[in-house]
Amino acid sequence: MSFAKQFVTRLRRRLGIDILREAYRYAEDARFGKISASRVADRWVKTTCGYCSVGCGMEVGVKDGKAVAVRGNENHPVNRGKLCPKGLSEHHTLTAPGRAQQPLLRKQGKLVPVSWDEALDTMVREFSSIQSKYGKQSLGVIGTGQLVTEEFYTLGKLVQLGFGTSNFDGNTTLCMASAVSGYKLSFGSDGPPGSYADMESADVVLLIGANIAENHPILCQRLERNRHRTLIVVDPRVTKTAMMAEIHLPVKPRSDIALINGIAHVLIRDGLIDREYIAAHTSGFAEFADYVSTFHPQHVAQVTGLSEETILNTARAYGNAKAAFIGWTMGVNHSTQGAVTVAAINNLALITGNIGRTGASPFSITGQCNAMGTRESGFTSSLPGYRKFELPADREELARIWKIDVDRIPAARGLAYPDIIEGAVAGKIKAMWIIATNPVVSFPNYEVLEQALTNVEFLVVQDGFHPTPTSEFAHLVLPAAIWGEKEGTYTNSERRIGKVNAVVSPPGGARTDFDIFLDIADRLCVRGELYPGWKTSQDAFLEWQQVSKGRMCDYSQFTWQQIEDEGGVQWGGERLYQDGIFPNFDGRARLHCVPCEPFAEQPDDEFPIVLNTGRTVEHWHTRTKTGQVDLLNTMVPHAWLEMNPADAHRLQLTAHDKVTVTSRRNRIPNLELRITGIVAPGQVFMPFHFSEHNSNLVTLGAFDPISREPNFKQCAVRVERTIFTVFEHVAKNTRTASRDAVAE
């Protein structure tokens, strides 16, 4: 019967009698007007976007327990109803086919489904036995900026006090660690001083290594709303953001410190500095002025490749601005000199008094949705609430709040992310727990990472998706809930705490990270002590409010409900340091003398080209999410390599050729070549999102000595045409045709 029915249905479809009218029908959404009936919701749930750190307010439409649509929240102060393509299609991540749905344990080399009890019992047993054999510190934990703050706070206590290892860090070290370190160097504490609103009121906006049009597109409207601004973009590539700028400064890679010092030089020389501010609120000016006196425009022009006139004009534009804003992202952070570059940027703001005022701020534009929350509540590079490991008073205060022995709180930071990886290679780290991150694609120099992942005796990967390139290495996979399936808060780049709500239930047997952590604590017999009476993530928030009370990142002033109702609340108000008092012991900010050193791996005869990596607007990080949203993945299904026409001519390569990028470490074959004036001669660029074309096969495993952030942005490579196999031959012919047509 059903077979006959099926046949009739198929016949009707084939003959065109049935054209799926119902599926393609339009209907009236009570709130948003006519739209495809498939997107009409029963109810709308307010939440905050789970991709980047812009922190857009959105509403997710739910119908019959399924998320069917997403809308920008028009009343939200951050995005005023607008969303980027990833946000607009975010509901599709919840129904993605690749969601992890049940715990998987490796038995006889194969990952097989097991119960949660077996999974967590095994995890605790394995970790405990490894720790008792090799010491507590033999467990390394790598977290993320993807969890809600409440979960990250819970995890910090679990790892440091429950498992008793301080070798705990987040993927934020691949991302914002340099900004954190730079802020600490200059101001004595982490905390981005400004707000997005400053982008609207500044008369000069200087973006350094920040391609916001591609990576934070919703911030662009804030800039566009500023009718007075002069936008200056410092980037070696002609990015989409550079195209928005009044002035684009196409500097040589890693010459930004010279540029910044050169600007400082001109400002001091021409008296475009705020002497009062310097005298009242900074220290180290004399040495600083002396240091940058050598960065005269002629020298800076040589280092940066810019003209002297451009440097002078940029300096004067910045110096003459009533309010000047400096924003930066990964072009600055992803470097062995990232932390000090941030300090150099802060120098500029400090000597001109461009901080703590409307429109005036140095400002790191963060990466992940909750990188900020992890920085504040985390227990990784600092103690929760921006407390310092090395300060006994900070440790004692926490011990008092937590009602534990102060000796249990470590007095020094454990290993940072890259050092955990190296520790695993060296055999010091014997077990690893990776939560909501995908290092196989995101960590530099893949081969070392692979050694680390295969070296450890027990690897647990906790993720919303499986398989991911990383979960395939796991001994145990824990399926977790993702954005849209759990409740808590995210904090965005401008310190705005946003409420995140559960829209639907996690698929299959997946559980929230919070529940998983508490369950593990139970098995470690620390739940009652560390999480007394906790049931939901709100209990974590309530304790976090106490822990952060009186600190710079003070969450004690507002409840979850207030946060939701007000479209997010900024801790510290609209901007920090309005009084010019900085959290150093003398209340002054530090001016640092920052040398400009060439990047680590310079091009040579064998590897003559500099590889730069970055992103594209359609994808997020390592594509575990956006790779599963067909709409986005169809737009950009694979990686490419950008090369200047001059280099392509020299190498006798043509557009759409398949090329291989080779560095001292490894090679990436079969990249589609794009010949374009976007990149400078001598440089190539590729996006890092794609595990199929993993840029981190060739990137350099060099790390900032202060922040431990990897130097993703520059490494020396050579580019050659990929040698084709017979099977690829036919496909290549079609491309040759296209190319010939263009060439003729």
Add this chain to the structure above:
Amino acid sequence: MALPLHERALSQDADALVRLTTEASDPGRDSIYDLVAASKVLEWPPTSAPGLIPNRALEEGEQYRFHFNMTKCIGCRSCEIACNEQNGNPADIHWRRFGEIEGGAWPNTQRSYLSMGCNHCLDAECVKGCPVEAYIKDPATGIVLHSADACIGCQYCVWNCPYSVPQFNPERGVVGKCDMCHGRLEDGLEPACVNACPESAIEIEIVTIADWRKDYAAAESPGMPAAGHTISTTRITLPEAGAMQLERVDLGHIQPEPAHLSLVFMTTLMQAVSGALIFELLDNCMSAINLLAMLGIASMALGVSAMHLGRPAYAWRALKMWRRSWISREVLLYTLFWAGLVALTGLSIIASLPASRLHSFVDTLPAVRFLSLSANLQVIGWAAAILGVGGTVCSAYIYLVPARPAWNMIHTPLDFLLTTALLGSLLASVIQVAAGWVTSLACAHAICSPRPSFNTPIYLVLLSAALWFLNQVVRRFRLSLSRLFERRASASLLGTESLQAILFSSFALVALTALFTWARLDVVACFTAMIAVLLTRYLFFVSVVPLNMALTFVRGGRH
């Protein structure tokens, strides 16, 4: 590197091609150094924050249109996603599409983006070509609306639109396209793309149709086909500087088009049958069995052609717009041709029956008896043949669309007519031979009353083959040497290893056809000629490169 923009700049009024719009001029953009010197902020016109849709009703002679402000677009592609979410379309069907254009040399590189839905043209080719009137240009709003219910999925609009706007949805069997979210506009709401754009780069405006017809220069843009062909109503604000040097970045991304195998067979067989009928008439050798064979082939061809449609059940609707659509005309004439064949076959069967049989039946229908007279059969035969050739001419006109430059050449009708001659002559011969066999097997039967054996003059076949071959070769060269990018791109596709092998095989088969014809091996000759034509017809479909807007360098799916 010659690009379409340059070609158009050479062949057309360059002023219309690259406009330096005054409104795009942005006092702050070039004046940083003034700012530096004066240390003061420049005065901007006060922002009125205008609505993004018109705030008044349309008046007589006006219509809605899109305005795309290229100077505001940051290339985020939110509009594209919002469009798909609005319309619930599959991932690879984008009614709003996004493209990149760039020019200049680093570091003075210029990058701009195009975001386009439908241009709701004044002279929309999709409307004109549609055989079922699925398209209307809404008299109230000027929006080009498409009805999925009326559509039969023939995809002629896909071929006709110079912007490749209509897209066939195989899941539904019908085409779809941007309708400016007219349902939302009716409710006073902005279209999804307009709503989603964070930079307010897309808006809906009112345009006075008569004025726009006179001056539509503001519709021209690098990366867009010339607006004059259909008079696109989309107004595009171009960047002040560097617009001239902007070029498409997707030109290397040329993919073969769908082969439309049902059309490959239909066109070839219909041309063969209509040709064969002519040769049989010329040779005066129409017999019932010959006609039955031809009717069989024609019926099969028409049946197969219906399978080209997304909705074969509604193929009959294609007759509707015979006043303006070449598809309707083709369907009409081929249907009449087929009906003529049916009549001819029926009458010649009756004519060949012995008088005793069905005597009373024929007596009761004197008209049938009259028509069955040999002379009258000739008249009907010629009428049918003319309808057949007429159908083939209409069929050729279908492909003479400016949006598909490699089709839009004299070689297309020439090919169809020469195929009619070549295959017709050979097929007539083969049918005759086959009929001879059948007759000899069943000669007792009255139907098989012998006719004089048929003999196509060899020179006629050889001449058709030579001309057919010549036409193909000249076409191939003209494509290569064309000034139009799309034609050269077709030539390049034909030059790829696999397609070139097919092309050369078909040429070789035609040469063999000549040889076999010489040797009077007509059956083999007909077979090789048929294969040769089918192969080139296949190439005809896959190697056409349509006009399109600039798209992105890397992309998947079909858009």
